[in-house]
Amino acid sequence: MHPGFAIGLVFLGCTSNVVFLELLVRDFPGCGNIVTFGQFLFIALEGFIFQARFLTEPRAIPLRSYFITVSMFFVGSLIASMVLGIIILKKRYTVAKYISIVLISLGIFICTFMSAKQVSSRTDTSDDDSYYVFLQWLMGIAMLTFALFMSARMGLFQEMLYKQYGKHSKEALFYNHFLPLPAFLLFASDIYNHGVLFNQSKQVDIALLGIAVPIMWFYLVMNVLTQYVCIRGVFILTTECTSLTVTLVVTLRKFISLIFSIVYFKNPFTFWHWIGTLVVFIGTLTYAEIWKTFMLLFHRKRKEQ
Numbered sequence: 001m002h003p004g005f006a007i008g009l010v011f012l013g014c015t016s017n018v019v020f021l022e023l024l025v026r027d028f029p030g031c032g033n034i035v036t037f038g039q040f041l042f043i044a045l046e047g048f049i050f051q052a053r054f055l056t057e058p059r060a061i062p063l064r065s066y067f068i069t070v071s072m073f074f075v076g077s078l079i080a081s082m083v084l085g086i087i088i089l090k091k092r093y094t095v096a097k098y099i100s101i102v103l104i105s106l107g108i109f110i111c112t113f114m115s116a117k118q119v120s121s122r123t124d125t126s127d128d129d130s131y132y133v134f135l136q137w138l139m140g141i142a143m144l145t146f147a148l149f150m151s152a153r154m155g156l157f158q159e160m161l162y163k164q165y166g167k168h169s170k171e172a173l174f175y176n177h178f179l180p181l182p183a184f185l186l187f188a189s190d191i192y193n194h195g196v197l198f199n200q201s202k203q204v205d206i207a208l209l210g211i212a213v214p215i216m217w218f219y220l221v222m223n224v225l226t227q228y229v230c231i232r233g234v235f236i237l238t239t240e241c242t243s244l245t246v247t248l249v250v251t252l253r254k255f256i257s258l259i260f261s262i263v264y265f266k267n268p269f270t271f272w273h274w275i276g277t278l279v280v281f282i283g284t285l286t287y288a289e290i291w292k293t294f295m296l297l298f299h300r301k302r303k304e305q
Contacts, residue, residue, distance in 0.1 A: 009233025017226035033187040047174025066175040107279030167239035
């Protein structure tokens with residue numbers, strides 16, 4: 001399958017997914033567990049029926065490899081993927097690739113930092129608590145950094161699996177969502193409580209089906225469906241592109257989702273947000289080596305003349 005189609009699925013699914021996620025967390029900020037459970041359950045059920053054929057379909061990749069991948073996911077973007085690619089796979093990249101990764105990471109950091117700053121400015125925090133807030137911020141950065149490298153390591157591990165056993169994106173999508181399901185038992189009470197709260201939300205008419213359902217369940221279903229489109233594209237990409245390219249696409253998707261969320265929900269978009277957007281745009285063009293394409297077209301045009 002052409003990578004362009006997979007990239008289209010990623011951006012279409014993930015950008016629309018963030019809208020329904022915002023609608024969910026706006027009323028219930030702590031609904032993350034039920035949202036994640038819904039996504040994993042739907043993808044696992046779809047794969048259980050159509051891919052695994054009720055677990056009768058032989059696996060192309062050993063089950064232990066999927067357990068390793070799932071472990072990496074639960075224990076744990078761009079710079080991490082590149083660094084680990086150099087260390088583990090002995091890869092080497094062009095200078096343009098290094099520059100582009102730094103620019104994209106810098107641009108996303110600027111936009112994310114400014115958005116976080118706006119949130120913190122609207123939150124009343126006393127001077128006595130500022131020290132503890134700073135420590136929490138440092139702890140959060142450390143945890144995110146660790147998760148970042150684990151995510152990148154997982155991408156490289158998947159890349160090596162596909163080289164050894166072949167490209168099996170549908171199988172990988174199923175087992176990576178089916179095997180973690182028992183872990184959600186740890187959050188069963190929270191998932192149940194939010195299910196009760198969702199039942200109490202106002203009703204919305206679904207004209208196509210001729211029924212009325214609680215609006216939060218409607219948002220959750222739409223979030224799950226759009227997440228499936230997004231993650232399906234990601235797993236196709238893992239079989240067609242290198243882990244660095246996949247990480248680039250996923251990182252850009254997160255950035256575009258952030259910008260789309262700011263615009264759609266009319267959140268403040270400052271001068272620094274524009275700077276961050278410009279830096280990401282330049283970094284993306286550098287990674288794609290657009291300048292080489294223009295040079296080739298220019299030379300071809302001159303030869304034709």
